[in-house]
Amino acid sequence: KKFKPGSVFFRLEKNKPGMLLPRKGNVTTPIEVQRKQLPIYHARTRLVNELRQLHNAIVIGETGSGKTTQIPQYLFEAGIGRQGLIAITQPRRVAAISLAARVSEEKRTQLGKLVGYTVRFEDVTSPETKLKFMTDGMLLREAIGDPMLLRYTVVVLDEAHERTVHTDVLFGVVKSAQRRRRELNKIPLKVIVMSATMDVDLFSEYFNKSPVLYLEGRQHPIQIYYTKQPQSDYLQAALVSVFQIHQEAPQSHDILVFMTGQEEIEALARTCRDIAKHLPDSCGPMVVIPLYASLPPAQQLRVFQPAPKGCRKVILATNIAETSVTISGIKYVIDTGMVKAKRFNPGESGLEVLAVQRVSKAQAWQRAGRAGREDAGFCYRLYTEQEFDNLIPTTVPEIQRCNLAGVMLQLMALGIPDVMNFDFMSKPSPEAVRSAVEHLELLGAVERKDAQVLLTALGKRMASFPLEPRYAKTILLSADFSCSEEILSIVSLLSVDTVLFNPSARRDEVLAARKKFTSSEGDHMTLLNIYRAFKKVGGNKEWCRENFVNSRNMGLVKDVQAQLREICLKLNLKLESCGADTGNVRRCLAHGMFINAAELQPDGSYLALDTHQAVAIHPSSVLFQAKPAYVVFNELLHTSRCYMRDLCLVDADWLLDAAPEYFGRKLHLTRS
Ligand code: ADP
Ligand code: MG
Numbered sequence: 277k278k279f280k281p282g283s284v285f286f287r288l289e290k291n292k293p294g295m296l297l298p299r300k301g302n303v304t305t306p307i308e309v310q311r312k313q314l315p316i317y318h319a320r321t322r323l324v325n326e327l328r329q330l331h332n333a334i335v336i337g338e339t340g341s342g343k344t345t346q347i348p349q350y351l352f353e354a355g356i357g358r359q360g361l362i363a364i365t366q367p368r369r370v371a372a373i374s375l376a377a378r379v380s381e382e383k384r385t386q387l388g389k390l391v392g393y394t395v396r397f398e399d400v401t402s403p404e405t406k407l408k409f410m411t412d413g414m415l416l417r418e419a420i421g422d423p424m425l426l427r428y429t430v431v432v433l434d435e436a437h438e439r440t441v442h443t444d445v446l447f448g449v450v451k452s453a454q455r456r457r458r459e460l461n462k463i464p465l466k467v468i469v470m471s472a473t474m475d476v477d478l479f480s481e482y483f484n485k486s487p488v489l490y491l492e493g494r495q496h497p498i499q500i501y502y503t504k505q506p507q508s509d510y511l512q513a514a515l516v517s518v519f520q521i522h523q524e525a526p527q528s529h530d531i532l533v534f535m536t537g538q539e540e541i542e543a544l545a546r547t548c549r550d551i552a553k554h555l556p557d558s559c560g561p562m563v564v565i566p567l568y569a570s571l572p573p574a575q576q577l578r579v580f581q582p583a584p585k586g587c588r589k590v591i592l593a594t595n596i597a598e599t600s601v602t603i604s605g606i607k608y609v610i611d612t613g614m615v616k617a618k619r620f621n622p623g624e625s626g627l628e629v630l631a632v633q634r635v636s637k638a639q640a641w642q643r644a645g646r647a648g649r650e651d652a653g654f655c656y657r658l659y660t661e662q663e664f665d666n667l668i669p670t671t672v673p674e675i676q677r678c679n680l681a682g683v684m685l686q687l688m689a690l691g692i693p694d695v696m697n698f699d700f701m702s703k704p705s706p707e708a709v710r711s712a713v714e715h716l717e718l719l720g721a722v723e724r725k726d727a728q729v730l731l732t733a734l735g736k737r738m739a740s741f742p743l744e745p746r747y748a749k750t751i752l753l754s755a756d757f758s759c760s761e762e763i764l765s766i767v768s769l770l771s772v773d774t775v776l777f778n779p780s781a782r783r784d785e786v787l788a789a790r791k792k793f794t795s796s797e798g799d800h801m802t803l804l805n806i807y808r809a810f811k812k813v814g815g816n817k818e819w820c821r822e823n824f825v826n827s828r829n830m831g832l833v834k835d836v837q838a839q840l841r842e843i844c845l846k847l848n849l850k851l852e853s854c855g856a857d858t859g860n861v862r863r864c865l866a867h868g869m870f871i872n873a874a875e876l877q878p879d880g881s882y883l884a885l886d887t888h889q890a891v892a893i894h895p896s897s898v899l900f901q902a903k904p905a906y907v908v909f910n911e912l913l914h915t916s917r918c919y920m921r922d923l924c925l926v927d928a929d930w931l932l933d934a935a936p937e938y939f940g941r942k943l944h945l946t947r948s
Pocket of ligand 1: 314337338339340341342343344345346374375377378580599600601602603604
């Protein structure tokens, strides 16, 4: 490996026997001792001395070395940046919450006091807060009101290697904040970029050749296995591997399986639990723990708890366990080689798609690395060595594969006039920018004057919501349709992940329970019916269980709605309910979501009207059988086909009313 000149190395002490974090069954080591056992601890003084002098630094270190939990504390304990707050950004809310919880525990304070967190729709901070964990998206939102980020003295952009679109935009925002604060003689802003991977040249170049601090990690050897044949069903392969290991390996060795999303994780968790029940006693018990972004916080923390003595822990996780959270005790990693990620091709399809796709080599190595943190480990790749060789080397930054409309709206609200010339670390393609401008123009958020693209008054109002532009637009429109209460409910329901349980083993029961809420008008209206019923019974737990409703997430919906309502009140939006007249709700959805409309074809298939792409109704939709002539949908999920999810039945006329010119030009849609 080659290192940049001017790099600083910190050789971290190799784990001595007995220095391991407590294994299950042992007495728990006091948390102060745990902190001192972390590899980073010995480099602490030198690290702090370096960071004290530097305005910009890149910190590289093996996952689990203690970067995220320790460096902010070291800075605080050394009195660095005391005049303001230290922000630590995370790409995912789960990570922000669990890390804040951990650090506040290490500091023996109550969460929300010295150490707090801010994620979308949830702010657990107070005037005392000095260490603030937050999602990158939230810091970006704060920048809209405070482009110089004056509340902060240190910003730590963590998990930079993930290159989420928000982190990428933040690179530019913090760089410009640093410069402007210097020009205006304000308290300087220290920016620390942390990454788990070695390729940091881009980061260093971008931040004026800033020094790189390497935390040279200890990594134990990991034996990698590949399948002999390509696997057609990676879930089946994962299941077989879990039980093969379970039957052969000592009980104290835990297993971590990398999968793509909540639904398949929950399904596999159930299957594993079922099978485990019927194994011979010689196998020993197993606990199966899911880990994905939308899991409620209390359940997220379960992955860190040691399994009961003599019980094997099997964690089924998304790519969140790649680098952002570290779980001790993992000896076996099973890598399906798949990940669910955004894909967007402005030229071809124009619509952003969530697709299950192959990981990059860098991701595959990160996954394997999880097995070798405390001792030698094993990684089972459920693909062939040749398939591995064909993986792309590193993941393409999200900014180059997502719909930029939301980011552009935020950048314009930030007062950045010429988005194309924004100081991006990796520039999005001109087509993607053009496509985003078109999207915003269709929504009325921007207008062109001469060669310039300007934010409209509507666009400014839309940027007030922490939502995708089309949802913001739909809320703003809802006042005209006298159905704001309903639209706020629907948008809130769509903003928290799945409020419904769909256990596949109890499919018939689920269908029977759902029947009374099912609306022939589509999934939005069905969700609204369930939410109304939920409120009517006062969130009764028994009712939730009977109806396969996730009571916790439903509770969150109420919080989200309250916050969205507050924004509406600030914007002087009229809040009304349309009662039983739900036609208005659908009209409003048609007007807000017309870009995501699809039309039934004579052969029974659907065509997305914006892009003329063939799409299908997802089997989970209540409209799956009905096949209405026109629908609007929330998102596209690409698995075996391109599926529309969460649909609403609409009239062609409403779409025409919403955007006459667009539909006239694009689709030759005519009035019925
Ligand atoms: P890095 O950022 O370098 O990947 P972290 O600072 O996240 O490392 O993790 C350091 C250590 O703290 C790990 O050993 C991890 O197991 C432990 N840790 C982090 N969060 C928690 C938690 N919520 N509960 C228990 N241990 C945790
Ligand atoms: Mg970390």
